[in-house]
Amino acid sequence: MVIIKLTKRQDEILEIVKQKGPITGKEIAEMLSVSRAALRPDLAILTMSGNLDARPRVGYFFNEKYSVKQQAEKYIHQKVADFKAHPIVVEKSTSVYDAIVQLFLEDVGTLYALDSDGLLAGVVSRKDLLRAAIGNRNLQELPVSVIMTRMPNIITIYPEETLFEAAKKMINYHVDSLPVVKEVDKHNHTYLLVGRITKTTITRAYLEIMEEKSD
Numbered sequence: 553m554v555i556i557k558l559t560k561r562q563d564e565i566l567e568i569v570k571q572k573g574p575i576t577g578k579e580i581a582e583m584l585s586v587s588r589a590a591l592r593p594d595l596a597i598l599t600m601s602g603n604l605d606a607r608p609r610v611g612y613f614f615n616e617k618y619s620v621k622q623q624a625e626k627y628i629h630q631k632v633a634d635f636k637a638h639p640i641v642v643e644k645s646t647s648v649y650d651a652i653v654q655l656f657l658e659d660v661g662t663l664y665a666l667d668s669d670g671l672l673a674g675v676v677s678r679k680d681l682l683r684a685a686i687g688n689r690n691l692q693e694l695p696v697s698v699i700m701t702r703m704p705n706i707i708t709i710y711p712e713e714t715l716f717e718a719a720k721k722m723i724n725y726h727v728d729s730l731p732v733v734k735e736v737d738k739h740n741h742t743y744l745l746v747g748r749i750t751k752t753t754i755t756r757a758y759l760e761i762m763e764e765k766s767d
């Protein structure tokens with residue numbers, strides 16, 4: 553089975569077979585107001601690639617399994633830039649107390665800490681804040697810079713990378729979100745924060761694509 557990029561006409565044929573299959577080539581040609589001969593190359597491509605199954609004297613069937621694979625392929629190539637959300641940030645001198653308040657107000661699971669130049673300095677997650685809250689009386693005095701995961705240990709993603717790469721990083725590194733960054737100076741680990749990708753982003757994109765809303 554090969555994944556191929558379909559032409560508009562091939563997409564139309566697939567849609568017809570999906571709705572009306574089993575359907576003969578002649579009937580498809582009539583619906584599209586083209587000759588049977590004009591349709592033959594498209595039907596051959598769709599059958600050989602696995603999009604359609606053909607049965608002699610019965611007609612063409614839609615191949616459900618292939619369709620799911622093709623949708624998945626589409627999903628894999630989506631760019632982080634097109635799906636990234638707005639990052640919720642705090643200054644790294646912000647207190648743990650204020651960070652917890654921010655987490656609730658913004659309804660997020662992770663905050664990003666910036667340094668005085670506005671560059672990404674750290675990641676503060678729910679667990680980081682819970683851990684700090686256990687046994688620490690003075691959360692108003694404790695800055696998030698003490699408890700955050702900091703550079704160079706932050707797993708980042710670039711806008712031009714794909715959602716597939718983002719999903720792989722989140723699973724492999726056991727994190728719920730990734731800061732989307734632009735490189736300022738790789739050697740010094742300085743990055744500008746331009747967005748965030750979370751497991752919710754991935755799930756939402758998956759639903760959109762499977763429902764073909766993104767077309």
Ligand code: ADP
Binds near residue numbers: 661677731
């Ligand atoms: P939670 O704490 O809500 O379970 P995570 O699983 O994302 O959220 O975080 C687990 C730990 O990983 C925390 O200590 C957090 O600081 C760290 N972390 C979260 N995101 C990243 C990331 N992108 N890169 C490096 N560390 C991260």
